[in-house]
Amino acid sequence: MKLANSDTAWGAPAKFFHWVSAALIFTQFALGWVAVSTRMSPTKLNLFVWHKSIGMLILALVVLRLLWRVFNIAPSLPADTPAWERAVAHASHALLYVLMIAMPMAGWIINSAANIPFSIFWAIPLPAIAAPDKHLAELAALAHLSLFIALAGLLVLHVGAALRHHFVKKNNLLIRMLPALKWLK
Ligand code: HEM
Ligand code: HEM
Known part of the structure; x- marks a missing residue:
């Protein structure tokens, strides 16, 4: 198993980070919506603990x-x-990293400004990064929702580009990001 990346291949840690983050982010999309839509109950509160905990894990x-x-x-x-495609690829990857940081940070601000005591996975108390402020909590919630829309839109482009490389341009760009499934060979 190769650890470091090379000029032609991603190492195992890079692949691990990519696919674990992707799986957790897609889980967050669903958890966030379900938590918001569920009516007030212990289940709703538990869904939010999972949502916020997984969000902090992603951060x-x-x-x-x-x-x-x-x-x-x-x-x-x-x-x-x-050249234009290289520029779009680099810019969109940089923006994906920015959004992967901004989304949980906005969530953290909502939680702090709304003054909700919360422990990550019921174990690690999360310190507040903003003073209690109802207006700020509403603004951060609006930012969290807008960032979600931006991230979802960018992911459509990202996945579309990966599939285009695989099925239209027929190069190894998608394959080189996949785990080496040696046991299938
Ligand atoms: C939440 C979901 C995802 C996020 C946040 C994400 C983010 C990223 C980022 C930031 C990179 C750039 C890596 C770097 O240069 O350090 C990357 C690369 C890549 N992603 Fe994703 N990704 C996601 C899902 C997917 C999915 C579902 C696919 C496939 C259908 C995919 C295919 C790829 C491929 C093939 C590369 C490597 C490109 C290359 O080798 O130059 N990604 N991804
Ligand atoms: C990458 C990480 C995250 C993603 C993708 C994500 C995604 C979402 C989505 C899709 C929603 C439902 C739409 C909305 O109302 O905004 C939501 C709601 C929410 N999320 Fe997150 N979230 C993440 C991290 C966090 C974190 C770390 C926290 C807190 C520590 C958090 C707190 C909240 C709260 C409080 C809501 C409800 C907002 C409202 O009532 O308007 N999220 N999130």
């Missing part, structure tokens, strides 16, 4: 992921990739 993972990324090279794009 921790993205910090580790960025540290790993800074100290590693990234594989080059296929040689025939035009």
Whole structure:
């Protein structure tokens, strides 16, 4: 198992960070909506503990992921990739990282400004990063929703680009991000 990235391949940690974060983020989309839509009950409160806890886990993972990324090279794009496509790929990846940080930060601000005591996975108390303020809590909730819409839109582009590389351009860009499923060979 290769750990470091190379000019042609992602190492195991980069793949782990990518797919675990993706799975947790898709889980968050569903959990967030279900938690918001459920009427007030112990179930709703539990759904929010799961939502906020997984959100903070995503924040921790993205910090580790960025540290790993800074100290590693990234594989080059296929040689025939035009300059505009390289620019869009780099900009959209950077924006995905920004959104993966901004979403949980906005959630953390809602939780702090709404003055809701909360412990991550019922175990680690989350400190407040803003003073209690109803107006700020509403603004942060609006930001959280807007960031969700931006992230969902960008992911449509991201997944579309990955599928286009695989099925239209027929290069190995998607395959090189997949785990090496040696036991299937
Ligand atoms: C919440 C979901 C996802 C997020 C936040 C996300 C984010 C990212 C980011 C930030 C990168 C750039 C990695 C870097 O340069 O450090 C990346 C690469 C990549 N993503 Fe995703 N991704 C998600 C889901 C998906 C899905 C569902 C697919 C496939 C259908 C996919 C396919 C890829 C591929 C193939 C690359 C590597 C591109 C290359 O080798 O140059 N991603 N992703
Ligand atoms: C990547 C991480 C996260 C994603 C993708 C995400 C996604 C969502 C979604 C889709 C909703 C429902 C739509 C809405 O009303 O905004 C939501 C609601 C909410 N999320 Fe998150 N969330 C994340 C992290 C967090 C964190 C870390 C917290 C708190 C510590 C949090 C607190 C909340 C709250 C309080 C609501 C309800 C907002 C309202 O009542 O308007 N979220 N989230």
